[in-house]
Amino acid sequence: xxxxxxxxxxxxxxxxxxxxxxxxxxxxxxxxxxxxxxxxxxxxxxxxxxxxxxxxxxxxxxxxxxxxxxxxxxxxxxxxxxxxxxxxxxxxxxxxxxxxxxxxxxxxxxxxxxxxxxxxxxxxxxxxxxxxxxxxxxxxxxxxxxxxxxxxxxxxxxxxxxxxxxxxxxxxxxxxxxxxxxxxxxxxxxxxxxxxxxxxxxxxxxxxxxxxxxxxxxxxxxxxxxxxxxxxxxxxxxxxxxxxxxxxxxxxxxxxxxxxxxxxxxxxxxxxxxxxxxxxxxxxxxxxxxxxxx
Amino acid sequence: xxxxxxxxxxxxxxxxxxxxxxxxxxxxxxxxxxxxxxxxxxxxxxxxxxxxxxxxxxxxxxxxxxxxxxxxxxxxxxxxxxxxxxxxxxxxxxxxxxxxxxxxxxxxxxxxxxxxxxxxxxxxxxxxxxxxxxxxxxxxxxxxxxxxxxxxxxxxxxxxxxxxxxxxxxxxxxxxxxxxxxxxxxxxxxxxxxxxxxxxxxxxxxxxxxxxxxxxxxxxxxxxxxxxxxxxxxxxxxxxxxxxxxxxxxxxxxxxxxxxxxxxxxxxxxxxxxxxxxxxxxxxxxxxxxxxxxxxxxxxxxxxxxxxxxxxxxxxxxxxxxxxxxxxxxxxxxxxxxxxxxxxxxxxxxxxxxxxxxxx
Numbered sequence: 001x002x003x004x005x006x007x008x009x010x011x012x013x014x015x016x017x018x019x020x021x022x023x024x025x026x027x028x029x030x031x032x033x034x035x036x037x038x039x040x041x042x043x044x045x046x047x048x049x050x051x052x053x054x055x056x057x058x059x060x061x062x063x064x065x066x067x068x069x070x071x072x073x074x075x076x077x078x079x080x081x082x083x084x085x086x087x088x089x090x091x092x093x094x095x096x097x098x099x100x101x102x103x104x105x106x107x108x109x110x111x112x113x114x115x116x117x118x119x120x121x122x123x124x125x126x127x128x129x130x131x132x133x134x135x136x137x138x139x140x141x142x143x144x145x146x147x148x149x150x151x152x153x154x155x156x157x158x159x160x161x162x163x164x165x166x167x168x169x170x171x172x173x174x175x176x177x178x179x180x181x182x183x184x185x186x187x188x189x190x191x192x193x194x195x196x197x198x199x200x201x202x203x204x205x206x207x208x209x210x211x212x213x214x215x216x217x218x219x220x221x222x223x224x225x226x227x228x229x230x231x232x233x234x235x236x237x238x239x240x241x242x243x244x245x246x247x248x249x250x251x252x253x254x255x256x257x258x259x260x261x262x263x264x265x266x267x268x269x270x271x272x273x274x275x276x277x278x279x280x281x282x283x284x285x286x287x288x289x290x291x292x293x294x
Numbered sequence: 295x296x297x298x299x300x301x302x303x304x305x306x307x308x309x310x311x312x313x314x315x316x317x318x319x320x321x322x323x324x325x326x327x328x329x330x331x332x333x334x335x336x337x338x339x340x341x342x343x344x345x346x347x348x349x350x351x352x353x354x355x356x357x358x359x360x361x362x363x364x365x366x367x368x369x370x371x372x373x374x375x376x377x378x379x380x381x382x383x384x385x386x387x388x389x390x391x392x393x394x395x396x397x398x399x400x401x402x403x404x405x406x407x408x409x410x411x412x413x414x415x416x417x418x419x420x421x422x423x424x425x426x427x428x429x430x431x432x433x434x435x436x437x438x439x440x441x442x443x444x445x446x447x448x449x450x451x452x453x454x455x456x457x458x459x460x461x462x463x464x465x466x467x468x469x470x471x472x473x474x475x476x477x478x479x480x481x482x483x484x485x486x487x488x489x490x491x492x493x494x495x496x497x498x499x500x501x502x503x504x505x506x507x508x509x510x511x512x513x514x515x516x517x518x519x520x521x522x523x524x525x526x527x528x529x530x531x532x533x534x535x536x537x538x539x540x541x542x543x544x545x546x547x548x549x550x551x552x553x554x555x556x557x558x559x560x561x562x563x564x565x566x567x568x569x570x571x572x573x574x575x576x577x578x579x580x581x582x583x584x585x586x587x588x589x590x591x592x593x594x595x596x597x598x599x600x601x602x603x604x605x606x607x608x609x610x611x612x613x614x615x616x617x618x619x620x621x622x623x624x625x626x627x628x629x630x631x632x633x634x635x636x637x638x639x640x641x642x643x644x645x646x647x648x649x650x651x652x653x654x
């Protein structure tokens with residue numbers, strides 16, 4: 001068996017029974033998951049569900065209990081080696097405020113064996129970022145542009161993005177994900193991303209994980225999600241028949257219509273109840289997380 | 295570097311056609327450069343400004359003195375050829391009139407003034423190093439840029455060590471460089487003044503003075519400074535890595551309150567020591583050792599034979615005080631090495647703290 005195959009078969013991230021408590025409250029509670037190579041995985045959950053904690057565990061930023069392998073290494077003990085192949089943007093605008101564009105490029109080029117300075121400069125072409133501009137003189141959107149250019153010029157195997165576009169306007173947000181897809185992602189790279197703006201990333205994700213109270217409640221490829229979940233605009237007369245099929249969510253629309261969400265019910269059967277469609281990730285998320293803040 | 299070698303072997307095991315080969319890195323050099331970029335104001339410009347201002351003040355003093363003297367002469371209050379007093383306005387004959395001990399005094403006087411002229415950049419250095427260390431691991435957490443630094447393959451060990459090296463070697467080297475320039479600037483000013491009064495600056499200033507020797511002994515003191523300042527730098531880095539807010543207060547208050555507590559209850563009596571011992575060897579060493587020259591307290595100057603009545607000896611002592619022998623005698627004291635060890639331990643603790651501190 002050659003190396004490349006092992007790579008594909010071994011998940012990039014493999015977590016078993018992660019536990020992490022903050023002041024008595026469990027942020028991760030026996031969390032299990034695998035992230036395969038070459039995927040764009042969305043980690044989605046309500047506030048305080050443990051998203052950021054999970055990412056920090058993967059990045060070796062915090063101590064935790066349980067078994068976790070990232071690219072075959074334990075982030076707790078082998079972080080320094082791991083960071084050659086893992087990169088992350090945690091939070092928006094964390095670039096040091098004093099640094100100049102050219103200094104940032106020189107620094108990363110000098111410490112990262114897989115950083116391509118020429119590539120980074122290419123990404124910065126057509127932006128307003130000039131060599132001597134300091135981060136403190138940039139708008140939030142420009143800081144993110146610079147950070148993304150730096151990170152995309154690194155040939156990392158795993159890229160972790162934690163709310164990378166929080167607080168940006170829609171133009172910067174669109175541009176961010178567009179670039180990531182066009183200029184960075186390929187089948188050997190893996191991207192793990194969390195965000196609250198579910199609608200904006202659902203079309204770029206290949207996989208999705210829902211996390212709730214420190215546990216993974218859904219982990220599936222997007223194709224599978226499309227097959228499993230069906231939303232039906234149920235006709236007024238067929239409500240009881242529809243309810244008999246145990247929808248996981250139900251909400252009323254004006255004019256007497258009701259929308260129901262089904263998990264794993266035969267599509268043909270559902271078509272008789274009314275108009276069917278694939279639910280958005282946001283609807284699915286809301287249905288799954290019902291009662292979280294109750 | 296160790297880590298990149300390991301990455302290479304790993305890649306040999308799993309060949310990736312599309313992946314370009316990793317290029318060489320110069321992590322520590324870049325880390326030092328990074329500190330310099332961020333703290334250029336403190337490391338470079340602050341000593342330059344301090345030295346520049348002291349030179350300007352010297353120049354102004356010379357001018358004021360000159361003007362005052364001319365006025366005095368004009369109004370006849372000052373005699374031109376007094377036997378004892380300095381022949382203020384005609385210096386050409388001074389060296390001829392001086393005997394050997396006068397020449398010695400002149401030499402000592404010039405050297406003392408030269409050293410004094412270089413003192414400002416070094417005073418500034420003490421403040422720069424203090425506040426640099428106090429902020430270095432705290433500010434990056436406060437503005438969350440630590441999340442950026444940690445996203446790069448640079449270990450916490452190297453990062454913290456680069457900050458310690460900046461405080462202990464880079465900043466002092468720059469400040470001492472500026473101080474030496476100040477010394478020469480001062481001597482040039484004095485030479486110009488001497489020339490103005492028909493004196494020969496080679497005979498009066500550069501001959502009797504020993505600027506090169508002074509510069510050499512200042513450069514040679516850098517390693518002593520680094521070792522001596524280690525406990526302060528270690529303590530401040532530790533506070534910087536540890537405190538959730540107000541590292542300055544913690545860094546000052548903990549040792550000072552410990553000192554007050556110990557003085558209050560005379561705890562040191564248990565070890566047959568005075569409370570002063572604690573203040574001198576713990577509090578002062580932890581907070582003030584970054585001030586250049588604080589090691590003079592422990593140097594071996596017995597051979598200097600300072601007696602206040604002998605002025606010549608006193609001037610001689612400046613040479614002895616700054617001589618390599620005296621400076622390096624610090625290297626033979628337990629105070630230096632125990633302090634350095636304590637500093638190293640605190641730096642190690644700071645590295646561990648940076649590694650595991652969770653920034654919410």
